[in-house]
Amino acid sequence: MKIIKLEINNFRQFYGKQTIEFATGDKHSVTLIHGENNGGKTALLNALKWCLYEETTENLQDQNFLINKHALAKNVNAYSVKILLSHDNKIFEVQRRGTHTPRKNQLKVFEIGEDGCYASNEEKNPNTFINSILPKEMSDYFFYQGEGTGTLSSQNDFNHIKEAISKVLGLTVAEKTLMHLTKIRNDYIKELTSYDTTNESEKQSALKEKLQANLELTKKNLKLRTEEQAIAESEYQSSERALARFDKSILEEKIHTRSKLNSALKVAERSLIEKKQAKLKNLPIWLSDSFCSRLAQFELDKINIDELKNSHKYTVDKRLISEILKNHECICGTAVPEESNAFKLISDLQQAAVDVNLKRRWSAVTSLHSKLVKVSPPRDIMLSVLDEIEKYQDEIHGLNKDIEELTHTIVESDVEDIKKVEKQRAQSKAKNEDLLRQVTNLESEVRRLTIDLKVTDEKLLKLGLSQPKAKLYQALITSTEKISDLYKEAIESASTGVDLKILAKMRELFERVAFNGYSIKKEQGNKESYTWVIVDKDGKKVAAGNGYQAMLAISFIIALIQFSKDRANAKQHLLTPGAIAPFIADSILAFIGPDNGRELVKYISESVEQSIFMFSQAQWTESHTDKGFRHKIGKEYNLVQHTILTEDQFKGTYPTKLSVLGKEYDVVKFGSEFDKVTIEEVVLNV
Amino acid sequence: MDIHELKQLLAQANQDAENAFEEYSKKSSAHRAALKIMKIEKELHYGDVTQSQHLKKIKDIITFHAEEIINENNKA
Numbered sequence: 001m002k003i004i005k006l007e008i009n010n011f012r013q014f015y016g017k018q019t020i021e022f023a024t025g026d027k028h029s030v031t032l033i034h035g036e037n038n039g040g041k042t043a044l045l046n047a048l049k050w051c052l053y054e055e056t057t058e059n060l061q062d063q064n065f066l067i068n069k070h071a072l073a074k075n076v077n078a079y080s081v082k083i084l085l086s087h088d089n090k091i092f093e094v095q096r097r098g099t100h101t102p103r104k105n106q107l108k109v110f111e112i113g114e115d116g117c118y119a120s121n122e123e124k125n126p127n128t129f130i131n132s133i134l135p136k137e138m139s140d141y142f143f144y145q146g147e148g149t150g151t152l153s154s155q156n157d158f159n160h161i162k163e164a165i166s167k168v169l170g171l172t173v174a175e176k177t178l179m180h181l182t183k184i185r186n187d188y189i190k191e192l193t194s195y196d197t198t199n200e201s202e203k204q205s206a207l208k209e210k211l212q213a214n215l216e217l218t219k220k221n222l223k224l225r226t227e228e229q230a231i232a233e234s235e236y237q238s239s240e241r242a243l244a245r246f247d248k249s250i251l252e253e254k255i256h257t258r259s260k261l262n263s264a265l266k267v268a269e270r271s272l273i274e275k276k277q278a279k280l281k282n283l284p285i286w287l288s289d290s291f292c293s294r295l296a297q298f299e300l301d302k303i304n305i306d307e308l309k310n311s312h313k314y315t316v317d318k319r320l321i322s323e324i325l326k327n328h329e330c331i332c333g334t335a336v337p338e339e340s341n342a343f344k345l346i347s348d349l350q351q352a353a354v355d356v357n358l359k360r361r362w363s364a365v366t367s368l369h370s371k372l373v374k375v376s377p378p379r380d381i382m383l384s385v386l387d388e389i390e391k392y393q394d395e396i397h398g399l400n401k402d403i404e405e406l407t408h409t410i411v412e413s414d415v416e417d418i419k420k421v422e423k424q425r426a427q428s429k430a431k432n433e434d435l436l437r438q439v440t441n442l443e444s445e446v447r448r449l450t451i452d453l454k455v456t457d458e459k460l461l462k463l464g465l466s467q468p469k470a471k472l473y474q475a476l477i478t479s480t481e482k483i484s485d486l487y488k489e490a491i492e493s494a495s496t497g498v499d500l501k502i503l504a505k506m507r508e509l510f511e512r513v514a515f516n517g518y519s520i521k522k523e524q525g526n527k528e529s530y531t532w533v534i535v536d537k538d539g540k541k542v543a544a545g546n547g548y549q550a551m552l553a554i555s556f557i558i559a560l561i562q563f564s565k566d567r568a569n570a571k572q573h574l575l576t577p578g579a580i581a582p583f584i585a586d587s588i589l590a591f592i593g594p595d596n597g598r599e600l601v602k603y604i605s606e607s608v609e610q611s612i613f614m615f616s617q618a619q620w621t622e623s624h625t626d627k628g629f630r631h632k633i634g635k636e637y638n639l640v641q642h643t644i645l646t647e648d649q650f651k652g653t654y655p656t657k658l659s660v661l662g663k664e665y666d667v668v669k670f671g672s673e674f675d676k677v678t679i680e681e682v683v684l685n686v
Numbered sequence: 687m688d689i690h691e692l693k694q695l696l697a698q699a700n701q702d703a704e705n706a707f708e709e710y711s712k713k714s715s716a717h718r719a720a721l722k723i724m725k726i727e728k729e730l731h732y733g734d735v736t737q738s739q740h741l742k743k744i745k746d747i748i749t750f751h752a753e754e755i756i757n758e759n760n761k762a
Contacts, residue, residue: 125729125732127732127733128728128729128732130732131728131731131732132728136732172731173724173727173728173731174724176727176731177723177724177727180727180740180741180744181723181744183741184741184744184745184748187745472752475752475753475755475756476748476749476752478752478755478756478759479716479719479748479751479752479755479756480748482716482755482759483716483719483720483723483748483755485716486716486717486720487720574720574721574724
C-alpha cells in the first residue's frame with residue numbers, strides 16, 4: 001500500500017479543504033513535512049489514523065473535538081478526511097466524514113478507475129477492506145508518534161515484544177477463529193449425545209467438556225504463572241544486582257579499611273610535620289656547611305706565595321721602606337737624599353721587604369683550610385630529608401584520595417537501603433521459586449489433561465460410529481477438528497523463530513546508527529520470556545541513556561515493518577498477511593542526537609517502501625538530519641501557522657522562518673484574520 | 687512516478703498473491719473451508735458484520751465441506 005494523496009477538510013487546525021500529495025516513487029520515496037509546535041504535524045498523523053481506523057493517538061489533546069474551531073464558529077458542522085491509496089494494482093479512495101453534533105461518522109471506500117472517476121459502487125465491508133491492507137493492530141508501528149507515550153515507552157519489555165509479534169503475524173484473528181471452532185465442535189458433541197441411547201456418549205461428552213474446561217483453565221493459569229514468574233525472576237535478578245552494590249560485609253570491610261587509612265594518614269601527617277621542622281632547624285647549619293665545603297674545595301697551591309717565601313730571611317717592613325723612600329727621611333729623622341748611598345741601600349733592601357701582616361694571614365688561611373676540609377658536605381642529608389618530605393606528601397595525597405572514594409561509596413550505601421534490598425531479594429526469591437514450582441506442576445497437569453482428553457475423544461468416536469444417526473455429527477466434529485488443525489499449524493509455523501528474525505533486522509539498523517560498537521542481544525528471563533538489551537562490543541549489557549533506548553525502540557519498530565513486508569507475499573492465508581505500507585513518523589528524533597538521527601533517517605528512507613517524516617526545526621537540521629535522506633525526498637511541505645498576533649505580540653520560542661536549500665520560507669504569518677494552519681509545498685527540482 | 691507506472695508495478699505482486707491463494711485452496715476441502723471461515727472472521731473482527739450471524743455462517747461452511755473432508759480423510 002502506498003498513500004498517494006491526503007485531503008483534509010475542516011479537520012483540527014486545518015480550515016477549509018487542503019491537500020498533500022506524497023512521494024510514491026522508488027528513487028524518491030520520502031515526503032518531508034516541516035512543522036513547529038502546534039503546527040499540525042500530530043493533526044496530520046491523526047487525520048490518517050482517524051480516516052482509516054476511527055482512532056487518534058494518545059497525545060492528541062481534546063480528542064473529541066476534531067472539527068476546526070473556526071469552521072464550527074461559522075456554523076459548519078461537518079469535517080472529513082480523504083485518502084487516495086494504491087493497493088493490489090488498484091487505486092482506492094477512502095473517505096471518512098464526521099459531524100460534530102451529533103458526534104458520528106461514516107466510512108466509505110471506492111475504487112477509482114483510470115479516468116479518475118469512481119469505478120464501482122462503494123466497498124460493502126470498508127473496515128475489513130482497510131484492515132486487509134493494513135490491519136489496525138499493526139498500524140501502531142506504521143504510524144509512529146515519537147513524543148507520545150504509546151509506542152516508545154516499553155518496546156523491549158517481554159509482553160510488548162510478544163504482543164507486537166503476535167499482531168504482525170496476524171494471530172489475533174486466527175486465535176479468535178480457533179476459539180469459535182472449538183465452541184462449534186462442542187455444540188456438535190452435544191448434538192451427538194442426543195442420538196446416543198445408551199447414555200454412554202452423554203457421560204463421555206460431559207467428561208470431555210469438563211476435561212476441556214479444565215485444560216483451558218490450566219493453560220490459562222500456566223500462561224499467567226509463566227508471565228508472573230518471568231517478572232518475579234527479573235525482580236529477583238535486579239535485587240541481586242542491587243544487593244551486590246549494597247553488600248553489608250563489603251560495606252563493613254570498607255568502613256574498616258577507611259579507619260585503617262585514616263590512622264595511616266595521621267602517622268604520615270605527623271612524620272611530615274617532623275621532617276619539615278627538622279628541615280627548618282637544620283637549614284642554617286646546612287647553609288654554613290655548604291659554604292664551608294665550597295671554600296674547602298679551593299686549592300691553596302694555586303695562591304702565589306713567592307713574596308712570603310722571600311721574606312723568610314729578613315723581617316723588613318715593606319710599608320716602612322716605601323715611606324722612607326717616598327719622604328727621603330729615615331724614621332730617626334736623618335735625611336736620605338735620592339743620590340745618597342743610604343737611599344741606594346734602602347732601595348736594595350726594598351727588594352726583600354715583606355708585608356708584616358702577610359705571614360699572619362697566611363697562617364690563618366692554612367689553619368682555616370685544614371679545618372674546612374674536615375667539614376662534611378650537607379647535600380646528602382638535605383636530599384634525604386627533602387625526599388622524605390616529598391614521600392610523605394605523596395602518601396598523604398594518596399591516602400586522602402582513597403579515603404574520599406571509600407567515603408563516597410559508604411555514604412551511597414545507606415544501611416537502611418541494604419535492609420530493604422535484602423528483604424526484597426528474599427521475597428522475590430521465594431516468589432520466583434514458588435512460581436517455578438507452580439509452572440512445573442501446571443505443565444504436568446496440562447500434559448495429563450491432554451492425554452485424558454485424547455482417550456475420551458477416542459471413546460466418543462467409537463460410540464458415535466456405533467450409532468448410525470450420530471454419524472453426521474461425528475463427520476461434522478471430524479471436519480471441524482481438521483479445520484482447527486490447519487489454524488493451529490498455521491499459528492505454530494508462523495511463530496517459530498520470529499523473534500530471532502526480528503532481532504537480526506534490529507541489529508542491522510542499531511549497529512549502523514549507534515556508532516560506538518553497541519549492539520542488541522536477546523536476554524533470556526526464563527525458558528518462556530526474553531527481552532532485548534543493549535550490549536557493548538564485548539557483548540556486555542550497558543546502561544544506555546534515553547537516546548539509545550529510543551533507537552532500540554525504533555529499531556524494533558522498523559524490524560517489525562520489514563518483517564511485515566517480508567510476510568506480505570507469504571503463502572499463509574489463514575493469518576493476516578504482512579503488509580507493505582508507508583512508515584509515517586511524527587517527531588521520530590525526539591530523544592536522538594543529530595549524528596545518530598541522520599543515520600537513522602537514512603536507514604529508514606532506504607529500507608522502507610514509502611516514508612513520511614514530520615519534523616520541527618529542533619529535530620531537523622540541514623547540516624545533519626537532511627544529509628541522511630535529502631537524496632530520497634520527492635515531496636516537501638511546510639506547515640505555516642497563521643496567527644492573529646503581531647510579530648511583537650508573538651511569544652513563540654520556535655523559529656518563525658525555515659531555510660531549505662538556500663531558500664527561506666515563513667513558518668509563522670502574523671496578523672491573520674483567525675488562527676489556522678496552511679499546508680504549503682516546498683518546490684523541489686527532483 | 688504516476689499512477690499508471692504504480693499500477694504496473696503492483697500488477698505482478700497481485701498476480702503472485704492470487705496464484706498463491708488459489709494454490710492454497712486447491713490443497714484440500716479443509717483448506718478451502720478454512721479460507722472461507724477466515725474471510726468471515728475478518729469481517730467480524732474488523733466490525734463489518736454482527737455476532738449473531740457469525741457462528742451459523744461458519745457451521746454452514748463446515749456442513750457444506752464435511753462430506754469432502756471426511757472422504758479425503760478416509761483416503762489419506
